[in-house]
Amino acid sequence: MTIWHDAFKKPHDACTFNQFYVFNSVMCGCFYCHEIYSAKAVVTFVRTKEGMPKTAVCPRCKVDCVLPDASGYPVEKSFIQIQGGYWFQNINKNIVGQDYWLTQLKKAGYL
Numbered sequence: 108m109t110i111w112h113d114a115f116k117k118p119h120d121a122c123t124f125n126q127f128y129v130f131n132s133v134m135c136g137c138f139y140c141h142e143i144y145s146a147k148a149v150v151t152f153v154r155t156k157e158g159m160p161k162t163a164v165c166p167r168c169k170v171d172c173v174l175p176d177a178s179g180y181p182v183e184k185s186f187i188q189i190q191g192g193y194w195f196q197n198i199n200k201n202i203v204g205q206d207y208w209l210t211q212l213k214k215a216g217y218l
C-alpha cells in the first residue's frame with residue numbers, strides 16, 4: 108500500500124468537495140491537464156458523496172482534479188505540474204518514486 112505524503116495528499120484533498128472553495132477563488136488549476144484558468148470558468152460540479160459539497164470538474168479536460176486558490180495552495184504552473192506529475196505519472200504509471208516529486212517541490216520552493 109502506498110503511503111501518500113501530506114505534501115501531495117493535502118492539495119489533492121482540496122480537489123474534492125471543493126464547490127465552495129471554487130466560488131471563493133479567483134484562479135483554479137487542474138492537476139490532470141495542468142491548465143490554469145479563472146475560477147469563473149469552472150461551471151460543472153458533480154456530487155461524488157451524498158451530504159458533501161460537490162466536486163469541480165475541469166472545463167478543459169473534464170477531470171475532477173481542480174485546485175482552487177481559496178484552498179490556500181498556490182495555483183501556479185510549477186506547483187500544478189509537480190502535483191499532477193505525482194498523481195498521474197508516478198502513481199498510475201510508476202515512472203519515478205515519491206522522493207523524486209518531493210525533491211521537485213523543494214527545488215521549486217514549496218517545501
Ligand SMILES: [Zn+2]
Nearest residue numbers: 137140165168
Ligand atoms: Zn484539466
